[in-house]
Amino acid sequence: MMxxxxxxxxxxxEIEDIKYIISERNLDMDVFEFDPELITSILxxxxxxxxxxxxxxxxxxxxLFFDDFDSIKKSLDKYENKNExxxxxxxxxxxxxxxxxx
Numbered sequence: 001m002m003x004x005x006x007x008x009x010x011x012x013x014e015i016e017d018i019k020y021i022i023s024e025r026n027l028d029m030d031v032f033e034f035d036p037e038l039i040t041s042i043l044x045x046x047x048x049x050x051x052x053x054x055x056x057x058x059x060x061x062x063x064l065f066f067d068d069f070d071s072i073k074k075s076l077d078k079y080e081n082k083n084e085x086x087x088x089x090x091x092x093x094x095x096x097x098x099x100x101x102x
Contacts, residue, residue: 002036019032021059
């Protein structure tokens, strides 16, 4: 049901991990299963600045996908050096805290 995530080079096992974490944190799975446009718009925003650690973002902060798209964009825009931000998030998704997203 979340096969759309394969577009981000996630494996079946990684998608299962993400589903498990969403369930464990009592988040609304329906959003992830039935509103892929919302999820992909947020993921595409990260990809647009060079982030490839999609698995890390989704397992570290799955609740991010319940936040407002514009507020996420605003948070990312605060960090001037997008290449550096992407590098840091790619190294460790915990670095989302640098822009207030963790």
